Amino acid sequence: MPRTKRQLPGGPVLYTKEGIRVVTRVIIDEERCKGCELxxxxxxxxxIAMSSRFNSRGHxxxxxxxxxxxxxCGICAIMCPDVAIEVYR
Incomplete structure (x- = not known):
């Protein structure tokens, strides 16, 4: 199924064969993250996965x-002890 993405003011939109779906907006502050993997x-x-590169804190x-x-769902933001994740719906 072909898919394309486009950035709009309200966030990314995913166009699929079935129709249009607004993709979530998750912002991860990679400099704040300590890589705990929660x-x-x-x-x-x-x-979510852990990046192979290091941030300025060495994580x-x-x-x-x-x-x-x-x-x-926001579970990632709730679990983050460093408040490095924001989820917008």
């Missing part, structure tokens, strides 16, 4: 790797 462990859809930060899987 967000990745608790994400029910496996949308591998979390990154959203599967935006299409994310449903903005």
């Amino acid at each position: 967000c990745m462990s608790f994400c029910p859809r496996g949308a 591998h930060p979390a990154t959203l790797v599967a935006e299409e899987k994310c449903n903005s």
Whole structure:
């Protein structure tokens, strides 16, 4: 199924064969992240992974790797002890 993404003022939009779906907006402050992996462990859809690069604090930060899987449940933001994740619906 072909998909394309486009950035709009309200956030990214995913166009699929079935129609239009507004993609979630998850912002991860990679400099604030200490790489504890709690967000990745608790994400029910496996949308978060740890980056292979280091941030300025010497940690591998979390990154959203599967935006299409994310449903903005907010569990990642709740679990983050460093308040490095914001979820907008």
